[in-house]
Amino acid sequence: MDHSVILSRTADHVRILLSGDSAGHDWWHIERVRRVALTIAREEQANLFLVELAALLHDVADWKFAGGDEQAGPAAARKWLLSLEVDEPTIDHVCRIIGQLSFKGAGVATPMDSLEGACVQDADRLEAIGAIGIARTFAYGGWKGQSMHDPELPPQLHGSFTEYKHNKGTTINHFYEKLLLLKDRMNTAAGKRMAEARHEFMQQYLDQFFAEWEGKK
Numbered sequence: 001m002d003h004s005v006i007l008s009r010t011a012d013h014v015r016i017l018l019s020g021d022s023a024g025h026d027w028w029h030i031e032r033v034r035r036v037a038l039t040i041a042r043e044e045q046a047n048l049f050l051v052e053l054a055a056l057l058h059d060v061a062d063w064k065f066a067g068g069d070e071q072a073g074p075a076a077a078r079k080w081l082l083s084l085e086v087d088e089p090t091i092d093h094v095c096r097i098i099g100q101l102s103f104k105g106a107g108v109a110t111p112m113d114s115l116e117g118a119c120v121q122d123a124d125r126l127e128a129i130g131a132i133g134i135a136r137t138f139a140y141g142g143w144k145g146q147s148m149h150d151p152e153l154p155p156q157l158h159g160s161f162t163e164y165k166h167n168k169g170t171t172i173n174h175f176y177e178k179l180l181l182l183k184d185r186m187n188t189a190a191g192k193r194m195a196e197a198r199h200e201f202m203q204q205y206l207d208q209f210f211a212e213w214e215g216k217k
Contacts, residue, residue: 003049006084010056013080017060023143024136025059029127033058037123040190041116050090050116054097057081058120070161074099097121103128103178105158112187122191125182130198133179134205141171148172149213175206 015027034055041051057077074095081091097117101124104110112118127133141148147170155176158164169177183199186192211217 001084001086006086007049007052007056009084010053010080014056014060022139024139029136030056030059032132033120033123033127036126036194037120040122040188041119043190044115044119044188046115046119050093050097051119053081053090054094054116054120055123057094058098058101058124070099070102103164103182104161105164106177106181107157107159108161108164110185118187119191122186122188122195125186126191126194126198129179129182129195130201133198134202137174137179138171141174146171149209151213172206172209175202 014030018025018027018030020026034052037051037055038048040046041048057080058073060073060076060080077098078091078095081094093114093116096113097120100110100112100117101121102110103125110121112121128136138148147153149172150170153170153173155173156163156167156169157177158167164177167177179202180199183192183195186195208217
């Protein structure tokens with residue numbers, strides 16, 4: 001099957017699958033990750049087809065919505081790609097990217113083993129920071145039933161994926177447990193450059209948040 005057809009059919013599939021999501025993992029999240037991943041991939045001279053396909057499928061069954069099963073995403077992607085009769089090396093590569101992509105805790109390394117994976121991981125992490133990242137964080141926190149902020153509950157820098165998955169913290173703590181760490185975990189030159197401004201915006205937001213919380217502004 002022609003690459004353009006595979007991508008078009010996959011986009012339609014994911015759009016339907018994620019319609020109605022209100023936790024920050026909807027179709028428009030996928031579309032933004034796709035755009036940024038392709039921007040990074042062009043600069044890095046990565047395989048654009050692999051990057052776009054992995055970006056489209058990276059959240060088809062995120063572990064956060066699959067009972068904590070970190071294999072659900074790769075399995076769902078494989079099933080879809082097999083239905084399109086995509087070649088096995090491409091399927092393996094895309095599923096490997098999806099399996100390696102997620103942040104798993106402050107103390108857990110999550111290296112990518114391909115340039116294409118690095119591009120998609122950077123794009124997904126850029127979506128977690130900056131103005132859109134802030135909006136998505138509060139959307140997910142509300143969906144999960146988290147408290148917005150509790151000054152008596154300090155952030156936890158999780159040392160394992162199990163600890164991170166079972167975290168019961170607040171939405172503001174999530175900035176310190178993950179979001180503010182991402183700038184220094186970008187893989188590519190483009191990702192690092194784009195992360196700088198988004199990181200700075202989050203810092204400014206938190207300064208304003210705490211000033212308002214304390215009644216100073």
